[in-house]
Amino acid sequence: MSDEPLSEAGFETLAIREGLTRGFEQEHSDPIYATSSFVFESAEEAAATFAGDRAGNTYSRFSNPTVSVFEKRLAALEGGEDCVATSSGMSAILTLCLTVLKSGDHVVCSKNVFGSTVSLFNNILTKLDIEVSFVSLRNLEEWRAAVTPRTKLFFCETPSNPICEVGDIRAIASIAHASNALLAVDNCFCTPALQRPLALDADVVMHSATKYLDGQGRVLGGALVGTTELMADVRSFVRVCGPSMSPFNAWVFSKGLETLQLRMNAHSASAMALAEWLSAHERVTTVNYCGLESHPDHQLAASQQSAFGGVLSFEMAGGQDEAWAFINGVRLMSLTANLGDVKTTICHPASTTHGRLSDDQKREAGITPSLIRIAVGLEDVADLIKDCERGFKALSA
Numbered sequence: 001m002s003d004e005p006l007s008e009a010g011f012e013t014l015a016i017r018e019g020l021t022r023g024f025e026q027e028h029s030d031p032i033y034a035t036s037s038f039v040f041e042s043a044e045e046a047a048a049t050f051a052g053d054r055a056g057n058t059y060s061r062f063s064n065p066t067v068s069v070f071e072k073r074l075a076a077l078e079g080g081e082d083c084v085a086t087s088s089g090m091s092a093i094l095t096l097c098l099t100v101l102k103s104g105d106h107v108v109c110s111k112n113v114f115g116s117t118v119s120l121f122n123n124i125l126t127k128l129d130i131e132v133s134f135v136s137l138r139n140l141e142e143w144r145a146a147v148t149p150r151t152k153l154f155f156c157e158t159p160s161n162p163i164c165e166v167g168d169i170r171a172i173a174s175i176a177h178a179s180n181a182l183l184a185v186d187n188c189f190c191t192p193a194l195q196r197p198l199a200l201d202a203d204v205v206m207h208s209a210t211k212y213l214d215g216q217g218r219v220l221g222g223a224l225v226g227t228t229e230l231m232a233d234v235r236s237f238v239r240v241c242g243p244s245m246s247p248f249n250a251w252v253f254s255k256g257l258e259t260l261q262l263r264m265n266a267h268s269a270s271a272m273a274l275a276e277w278l279s280a281h282e283r284v285t286t287v288n289y290c291g292l293e294s295h296p297d298h299q300l301a302a303s304q305q306s307a308f309g310g311v312l313s314f315e316m317a318g319g320q321d322e323a324w325a326f327i328n329g330v331r332l333m334s335l336t337a338n339l340g341d342v343k344t345t346i347c348h349p350a351s352t353t354h355g356r357l358s359d360d361q362k363r364e365a366g367i368t369p370s371l372i373r374i375a376v377g378l379e380d381v382a383d384l385i386k387d388c389e390r391g392f393k394a395l396s397a
């Protein structure tokens with residue numbers, strides 16, 4: 001097939017057709033190349049392929065055609081030059097760090113990032129003498145003040161989990177660039193369907209494909225998107241160290257991308273409806289959803305996102321007892337810490353996803369005992385509201 005039809009294509013067309021290959025059997029859906037290695041016609045061809053003088057696959061730790069489809073498609077959707085897929089979101093972050101950082105370097109990271117990201121920075125990178133400073137996502141002065149002559153990487157996640165704070169990607173990128181540091185954005189919550197950090201001057205986009213890119217809670221994977229030059233270094237790291245994505249998982253993610261825009265719009269619409277309904281409830285004191293006009297970051301979110309995503313959180317008037325009674329009262333929503341699934345999930349961050357934070361850290365991150373997080377799935381929103389009514393009924397039981 002010619003590349004020509006996709007040169008000016010829109011997001012949904014790219015999501016469905018970019019990277020598509022068609023093999024010997026003229027199949028209409030991408031095949032899964034379940035093979036660890038590839039064969040050659042001659043010793044000369046093998047030598048040229050291994051040397052990189054000839055295009056072609058050699059071994060699936062280095063590259064695999066099914067994984068390449070996913071990489072091309074995600075790169076196009078993020079508006080990046082190239083993409084490297086990894087075995088999980090966490091291995092994408094580790095890969096990025098070990099590609100761009102060396103011993104003695106320094107990272108500035110927003111405070112409310114994914115729990116394992118904090119552990120990776122604090123427990124693993126520190127072993128390599130790489131230091132990390134955590135700053136408030138919204139406070140640009142803190143980003144600026146944290147920079148040292150050794151700062152090489154800025155890392156942030158926006159909107160934040162679970163209280164939906166929003167970071168100004170363009171402003172944070174400009175502070176990073178003034179110090180010759182790269183800005184990496186974990187775009188897990190929005191996905192390129194709602195937010196494209198590279199267009200806002202970020203240098204690298206990181207994904208946990210496990211969440212919305214699959215969208216049905218089935219497989220683990222991750223990805224990095226950025227310039228050809230940086231991705232070449234990333235690819236070398238993956239080739240040697242092996243956090244490669246499996247072909248089957250890549251196939252699942254490529255199928256997920258086909259419906260990404262539709263799903264993200266639907267997650268966002270349902271989350272908005274539920275956030276509005278919860279805001280009007282007498283037992284709820286606060287709803288954190290950047291789609292609500294009352295949210296302090298609403299304007300910023302509206303300027304850099306096309307919708308507000310599927311994750312919201314809210315606080316119950318009656319503290320942890322009420323939060324737990326509500327969670328125990330719902331019947332439809334799944335009590336699990338995962339998100340980005342067609343199935344709606346509910347959790348109590350203070351005792352699960354953020355349970356290891358100290359009381360001070362929890363307070364600072366807005367993780368109160370009365371806080372409940374809902375990652376809104378794609379069920380009928382009327383049924384989700386009915387389920388919340390069950391939760392509220394359980395308070396008086």
Ligand SMILES: *Cc1c(COP(=O)(O)O)cnc(C)c1O
Pocket residue numbers: 088089090091114116117157186188189207208209210211220221222
């Ligand atoms: C889940 C998640 C990760 C880690 O991804 P895995 O695929 O579980 O390794 C990183 N960042 C965010 C925001 C996540 O939600």
